Amino acid sequence: MSIASTIQRSQVDLQDFVDWSGVECLNQNSGHSLINALKQGYRDDDGLHLESDADEQLLIYIPFTQVVKLHSILFVGPEEEGPRTVKLFANKEHMGFSNVNDYLPSDSAILSEENLKGKPIVLKYVKFQNVRSLTIFVEDNQGSAETSKVQKIILYGTTVETTNVKDLKKIEEH
């Protein structure tokens, strides 16, 4: 799929730029935490997933170690309990469920079955040019189940700061 490859070509999995010490998730079930869906190794394990607790909504806060541009996002989840309506907020810190509806989301998406299988959702790139932190609000799930489950979350984008240091290292190695 040439389109898919053009998407992937310039974009990098932003997992390396996530500031893990500040990652938060409201209303997550403590046994099934955000790390299960976000972190390398955990997210590939099918036995581990992120699950909500008291009701089906989830509020995920992901800060980055440097400023990034966000291109697309990918969710993998089960058919019934996977997220449906997802709202994304750039650079809004410490949001709560009460003020989620006070702000306009930078982008929102309604996930389809395909998306849940692994098709990334392309975002409004212009809105995500200067992202220090990302808040993902999962409003409801596919089958209106009691809890929402997310297997995997992958963020694709590029960093704004030049990655010269990394490139330099590579040159020196060879």
Added chain:
Amino acid sequence: MVLESTMICIDNSEWMRNGDYSPSRFQAQADAVNLICGAKTQSNPENTVGILTMAGKGVRVLVTPTTDLGKILGCMHGLEIGGEMNITAGIQVAQLALKHRQNKKQQQRIIVFAGSPVTYDKKALEAIGRKLKKNSVALDVVDFGDEEDGKAEKLDALIASVNNNESSHIVHVPAGTDALSDVLISTPIFTGDGEGGSGFTAAAAAAGGMSGFDFGVDPNLDPELALALRISMEEERARQEAAAKKATEDASKQETDGKQASSSRDVGMAEAVSSSHNDLDKKDDQMDDETSLLQQAVAMSMDKLAPVPSSSTVIADADMSDAVDQDLALALQMSIEDSAKDSSTDTEVNKVLGDQSLMSSILASLPGVNPDDPSVKELLGSLQRQSEDKENEDESGKKEEKQ
């Protein structure tokens, strides 16, 4: 030491006039609140505590979350009793106050004192509980007042719906027992999920009349003093153990030294040795620690006559012990007299040693100088090392002469 922001919801309804908790429910509650505030601010200096009242004209926030304990305790004065407690509104306002806390890194906690009947039904309470859980707010409930009508069950259901990983607790305090605060001290509300607060509970227990402190000093009131006392106790103990060990070693060595001395020196010296040996035996009978130090001093005076490297360390120990000054001064005097006796046959070594003992006695008598001071110890040690070197030189010199 969890970084936490706490809102305490106080019940100031008409039911709090009741005297079933001494002196009155309201007073007992106030004492408990004071203790909790102290415990929270102590377990982590960055913790904040706020207070609101649930009854009266309506829910009123007395103090927004702050680290200033004085402000918190001050607002507890002049509170009026009246009205009915509105627990749901109280919890919601508390949640709002926590939401606007300044340090977003703090965990959110609400502590509710429920001393009057709960008019809301279980469902409403559970809905509130779920909302708290969703926003990761922990809840502690102190159920007192001995009401009927299912209050305990409702509050249990509330806690069950909030509880996430055992962070929320409920305590039922029956009437007529000890003060409310005493009962609370042993609960997880105080001990804060296992850690922290335990140091404060010890202090609180002491305040309550039991003293569990070794030195009669409250570590919470004066931590530096308590620490200094503890360290000096340990040092003293270690020193005494070392001194006792050295004394037993020297007791065995002294006999051999005594023999050497008598064989290689004048009769006069042998007499001195034997006399001091007798003294030593006498002192052996006594069981004081000070006598062991005295033994060392005597050994020092004796060993000085027959220079052996180990003796210098004994001298150092004897000098640096903080035994009763009089006995030590006496022993040192003896050694000085001995050195004066031997001045005719004195080698340079003995002079130095004599000087050293003289110096140490002077040092000990000086008001400002503490023999335990490490710099003084170093000085004496260097002196001793010098004297050791001189001793060894002299010994080798003597051996050559003899041969």
